[in-house]
Amino acid sequence: MNIKIGGIGAYLPKLVVTNDRISEFVTTNDEWIVERTGIKERRISEGENTSQIAIKASSVALKRAGIKGEDLDLIIVATITPDMFMPSVACLVQKELNADNAAAFDINVACSGFVYALETANSLMKSLNYKNALVIGAETLSKVVDWTDRSTCILFGDGAGAAVLVNDEKKGIINSYLKTEGKKGDSLTIGALEFNTPFTKEKSETKQYVEMNGREVFKFATSAIIKAIDGVLENTDVSLEDIKYIVPHQANVRILDYVARKLNLDINKFYLNLDKVGNTSSASVPLALNEMYEKNMLNDGDKILLVAFGGGLSYGATLLEW
Ligand SMILES: CC(C)(COP(=O)(O)OP(=O)(O)OC[C@H]1O[C@@H](n2cnc3c(N)ncnc32)[C@H](O)[C@@H]1OP(=O)(O)O)[C@@H](O)C(=O)NCCC(=O)NCCS
Structure with a gap:
């Protein structure tokens, strides 16, 4: 099944x-x-x-x-x-x-x-x-x-x-690849509630908004996407050439330009819409998939690769047959 x-x-x-x-x-x-x-x-x-x-x-x-x-x-x-x-x-x-x-x-x-x-x-x-x-x-x-x-x-x-x-x-999700690198987590954070109880030893001030080391995350993202693509294809009978579209998490088009060049892929193999929506975090992959569906780009039997990276730091990919 x-x-x-x-x-x-x-x-x-x-x-x-x-x-x-x-x-x-x-x-x-x-x-x-x-x-x-x-x-x-x-x-x-x-x-x-x-x-x-x-x-x-x-x-x-x-x-x-x-x-x-x-x-x-x-x-x-x-x-x-x-x-x-x-x-x-x-x-x-x-x-x-x-x-x-x-x-x-x-x-x-x-x-x-x-x-x-x-x-x-x-x-x-x-x-x-x-x-x-x-x-x-x-x-x-x-x-x-x-x-x-x-x-x-x-x-x-x-x-x-x-x-x-x-x-x-017959078809559906073929394989997934999931990885996190907790030691690098400090480069992309959103703080939560602070300790402020009668028992708190030292009160601290947490910033409850996004803080990011852009260059560190950029470096991480480029290698993470490539590792996730390789990882999800490994031990399957699907190769990169068989993939109709890669639907990536979109944070910066330069990250994807770099990955496309490194993997010797046409950038058009990646579905991009961040010019209109920016980085929407966990929504970016399904937002893109939905647009592709509405443009009739997804046909029965197409091999689609979803790939994402972000806070954690985390990355992962899903290989599926539409
Ligand atoms: C954030 C990001 C766009 C910054 O681009 P960059 O080329 O690395 O730019 P830098 O941070 O080196 O900054 C370059 C200069 O532009 C300035 N700058 C930063 N933001 C700016 C803005 N919005 N407008 C104008 N100038 C800006 C900086 O102050 C810096 O000026 P300086 O050289 O005088 O110090 C880029 O690092 C990035 O996209 N990183 C990945 C982020 C990511 O993927 N996050 C989400 C993960 S899910």
């Missing part, structure tokens, strides 16, 4: 924030941002929270898969920007979709989250005999961006993508 994507959906907040708009409050300009990152604009939530955009993306995916919330056995949300610590975004989605038969939980693997959630669902569906699962990557990163820091606030956007996973006799 195989597990395949039976329906895909996405949702982007309505507000388009251009580079020019950002240059109204930090010292930057469109030319610098486009040249250094490839990003021209991003969508920013005006108050819709992660669960709300996740629900909108999920409704589209469920409709396309032809199933209802009550048919779901499992809901996994990959996010680093939950509405609250508890309940999880997945439980908030479950409530709204009336998915009363599902087990629901969130995972935090930053920008690699969707790829990790896919394999978690794939494995659980096989081991527990589940029929239908909903895997979501959803982020409202604008909540955790320091809008006075020009080196990070230009990079990120909000959005959600969702995939319904179903059983299939």
Whole structure:
């Protein structure tokens, strides 16, 4: 038995924030941002929270898969920007979709989250005999961006993508590759709550927004993508030439230009849309997949490789047959 994507959906907040708009409050300009990152604009939530955009993306995916919330056995949300610590975004989605038969939980693997959630669902569906699962990557990163820091606030956007996973006799997920390098985690962080109890020995001040060593992450990303692509193809009978599209996590187009050159691949093999959405963390891969679906780019039997990297530091890839 195989597990395949039976329906895909996405949702982007309505507000388009251009580079020019950002240059109204930090010292930057469109030319610098486009040249250094490839990003021209991003969508920013005006108050819709992660669960709300996740629900909108999920409704589209469920409709396309032809199933209802009550048919779901499992809901996994990959996010680093939950509405609250508890309940999880997945439980908030479950409530709204009336998915009363599902087990629901969130995972935090930053920008690699969707790829990790896919394999978690794939494995659980096989081991527990589940029929239908909903895997979501959803982020409202604008909540955790320091809008006075020009080196990070230009990079990120909000959005959600969702995939319904179903059983299939012939095709679906072929292989996954997952790795983390915790020792490098300091180069990309978002702080959480501080200790401030009657028992706290030394109070500290944690910054509750994205802090990043851009150059370190850039270096890590280029090698991580190549390792994940090699890793997911290893021990399969699929080679890089057999892959129709690589759907990467998108943080900076220069990272992907470098990888394409290194692997001797046409950059057009990578599906790119970060010029319009920026880095949407765990939502970037399903947002791209959804666009490809809507453009009729995904055909039966196509071999697709999803690859992601991010905080943790983490990386991973999924090889699948559409
Ligand atoms: C963040 C990133 C775009 C910065 O690009 P870079 O080419 O490394 O630029 P640097 O950080 O070296 O900065 C170069 C100069 O531009 C300036 N600069 C930084 N942000 C700027 C901005 N938004 N506008 C104008 N100038 C800016 C810096 O202050 C620096 O000036 P200086 O030379 O006078 O000190 C790039 O490092 C990157 O994309 N890294 C990977 C990030 C990533 O993938 N994160 C997410 C992982 S999921």
